[in-house]
Amino acid sequence: MHKKLGHRHYLALTTFATLFLVMSYDKIHLETKLFISKLDAFWNPTPEPRRKGLLIIGHGRSGTSFVSKMFANGLRIYEVYEPLRYHNLTDDQKLQVFRAFITCNFPPNRLWQSSYFPPFWQFRKKFYVTKPREHLACMLSSKFGRNCYNTDKLLEALIYHCSQHDSTVVKELTTRIPKSTLSSLVPLLSDPKVNADIRLLHVVRDPRASINSRIKLRWFPDYKDPSFERRVRNFCDSVVENIKFGRALNGSLKDKYKLIFYKDVAARPFELAKEIYDFAQMKMSNKTLQWVVNMTNPMEKRAAKEFNRPYSLVRNSSANIDKWRSQSPPQRIRIIERACKPLLEFIEKLS
Secondary structure, three states: OOOOOOHHHHHHHHHHHHHHHHHHHHHHHHHHHHHHHHHHHHHOOOOOOOEEEEEEEEOOOOOHHHHHHHHHOOOOEEEEEOOOOOOOOOHHHHHHHHHHHHHOOOOOOHHHHOOOOHHHOOOOHHHEEEEHHHOEEEEEEOOOEEEEEEHHHHHHHHHHHHHOOOEEEEEEEHHHOHHHOHHHHHHHHHOOOOOEEEEEEEEEOOHHHHHHHHHHOOOOOOOOOOOHHHHHHHHHHHHHHHHHHHHHOOHHHHHHEEEEEHHHHHHOHHHHHHHHHHHHOOOOOHHHHHHHHHHHOOOHHHHHHHOOOOOOOOOOHHHHOOOHHHHOOHHHHHHHHHHOHHHHHHHHHHO
16 A cells, blocks of 8 residues: 655655756756857867067167067067078068068978078078088087088977977068068068068167267278268168158058167166067066066176177166267267258157
């Protein structure tokens, strides 16, 4: 004889059944959502984050090396220092070089095997030799003699090392880029086939300071040379034209160009470091900040040691801004100020 179920038993069974149905529905609903999300991911895959690229362009002795090394001390940033320096390339080849290093993609090209060899871009040609037919590249050293390596493996190693970084920073001098004009780099900045967000950082220095520095290194004749004023005017006019071009960029290119001045790098290095890292959309690390401290506020003993090294990046930055005033003869200053009036007015207005 079956025992009749009471009201409380029916209530318990009903509650249990309801909970079971709710739990089953939730499970089915969750599994359905997971299935749909997997389908969506299959048909609409999330694109890989675009690589970050930064071109640092400026004339020699304008502060480009300091800015480049500031990025070299960042996180997962691959620095390529003056890749066009020792190579006689066409304008198209120069853009190929920039594109390859920024994207870490070196498609099959005779350029990599003959006149331009990526793993050795920082060496003078007399220090290495390539043998394309034998797929060899040889380092030449008076101490170690000749050491040869398989070119394919060298290139693979370079690509692997580059790809281990999220970003590439390329530093090059204005005089080496195609036609010495920033406009020549627009195809690189706007090419939809380049899977990288490439930006252009333009570094400009007071011509009285940069020309003074160039004369000390014998890169430039002094004021007694008959061609001095003409060369100074050509130098400054080219800088003005590039500034005008960069500031006239519009649309999507407007946010890809930034102009900075050497005096700001020297006077407020920490603030400017943050600005240019934000512009490049790269992450600034504590290591970078410490590097800036060490380079711009050296201990007295180290500062004295580095003072006579013209290529040293170590400087008492604020004291270095107007050093040219005490080093340049008045005649030189007057000629530069006359020939470079438009550029000096630009710097005064924009900085």
